[in-house]
Amino acid sequence: MKSSEIVIILKKCAKILELFDDIPLTEALDKLYSLAQKNTKIDLRTEEQNGTAKIEKTCTIDDALIEQMAGMNSEELLLFLQDTTAFKSKAELMNLAEKLSITSSKRHNIETLRHFIVTYFERGRMDQIFKNERNAE
Structure with a gap:
């Protein structure tokens, strides 16, 4: 050296x-x-x-982080993805999308990846609502 x-x-x-x-x-x-x-x-x-x-x-990206993100509403999650320094890069968002089994491409930009991630959690909440209604009947 x-x-x-x-x-x-x-x-x-x-x-x-x-x-x-x-x-x-x-x-x-x-x-x-x-x-x-x-x-x-x-x-x-x-x-x-x-x-x-x-x-x-x-x-x-561990289960605790995913649980924390699942507990946020859409606006909070979008702000979290925009403000957290760990998710500022496209590579980190691609890594998160891969961990969540979201189909994505290298051609997608950062905003599109954030949208996919937010939509993933919105769909999960909707599925949970439908499941709870089905079980309540």
Whole structure:
């Protein structure tokens, strides 16, 4: 490793540690670790693209997140998909659509993918309503 690469890494570390003011380093690292465990999973697979290595970040889509999304109404869900940084990219929305077994294409844009996801949950709510009415009779 070259000294210039170490300088870049240490500068990034300094910027991150500035966010934690004057708390002990071990506490800051513990908080960073717990945040990384809760919110995102960093996939360290590198892909060569135009001669440069790229680190991909992927959001962990688990059953709890899907349950949370199922509990939202259409407007809340759309705002959640628009505001959550994990679902800002087309790749993340495609990943969510795939997890939900929604048929999609690489040609679909971000807005179309969001619409498909919202429609998926709307249909699920409608199916649940019909099921409850059938069982009530």
